[in-house]
Amino acid sequence: MTDKDREIARAIWNGKIPIQFIVDPANPRDALFIEVPRYSFLPLITPQLITHVDQLQASEPHSIWYEYDGEPLKWHYPVGLLYDIVTRMRPNSAAQQLPWRILVHNENFPETVLLRNPGIETIQDMYMSMIKEADFLRHGSTKKVMNLSKQDQTQLWHALSTERYDDHWNVNQHILDDRGVPLRSVPIRLYLPNQCPVIQDTASFTNDEGNLMTLGDVLKTIVPGLIVTGDTTTAPDFVVVSHGIELSLHTPIRWASDHLSYPDNFLHIIICRPIPSSSSPSL
Incomplete structure (x- = not known):
């Protein structure tokens, strides 16, 4: 990894979204403002909300749920992914105006839409399962993750929950190290408009x-109808977004996988219509 690549990977890790957590819509000024890392999860914010917001202090963490614009937010999606989906799938969304205004509820949990918020240990287990799945897709086995010591596996989660990039990278680089191990396939998940199911292929x-x-080559393989001209160099009808950045279809998939993946080592890609007034940078 070059020095420039390290700067990009660290900048991606350090990305945050300012969020206004509102408990009482009638009094939005009585809210808590937090800059949340893009890679984090909403349940990791819940203890802080319960501590600092009077209306929530008697609440159990598993009863808390989050809503934006009438839609419950999936707790198992990284915050940055949630925000990009809201912003890009709804081009006229008010979410483009920061801070992102999220409603916090502690009753009437939408059981048919969301899973109950789990404990921190369950979230950690989910996170490690995602890393193992990404390792299997990338190398054809989970040996690299399973060979990590218990301390290293704990460090991966602790680094995420405490925002420590170096601690995370010191362990994760051993998972991504492909020396002597053939690459199998790209750990990638695609998110499309109109509530299409998430595509993992x-x-x-x-x-x-x-x-x-x-x-562009990978998208043509997974979603062959997306690039109808067969030309992966231009795509006027859609944009490809990760971490809020519009990516060029020229981007080498190996580079994108190594440097733009979330801490779960999946490359989460949003495919959506371009926003005419967008001035998003392009890699």
Whole structure:
């Protein structure tokens, strides 16, 4: 990894979203403002809300749920992914105006829509399961994760929950190290408009000739109807977004997987219509 690549990876890790957590919509000024890391999860914010917001102090963490614009927010999605989905899937959404205004509820839990908020240990188990799944997709086995010591596995979670990039990278680099291990497929998840199911499919890092695939090549493999012209260099009808950044289809998929994945080592990609007034940077 070059120094420039390290700067990009660290900048992605340090990305935060200012959020206004509102308990009483009739009194939005009585709210808590927090800058939340993009890679974090809403249940990790819940203890802080219960501590600092009077209306929530008698609440149990599992009863808390979050809503934006009438839609319950999935607690198992990273906050940055949730925000990008809201912003990009609804181009006229008020979420584009920061801070992001989220309603916090402690009753009438939407059982048919959301799973109950779990304890921190359950979230940690989910997070490690995602890392194992990404390892299996990338290398064809989970040996790299399973060979980590218990201390290293704990460090991965502790680094995420305490915002320590170096601690996370010191362990995660061993999972991503491909020396002597053939790459199998890209750990990638695609999010499309109109409430389409999340797409997780296999796509190789290289083509039949052994050349590295680009992001456009991978999308053409997984969603062949997306690029109807067969030209992966231009895509006027849609944009590809990760971490709030519009990505070029020229982006090498290996580079994107290594540097733009969330801490679960999945490359979470949103495919959506471009926003005409967008001035988002492009990699």
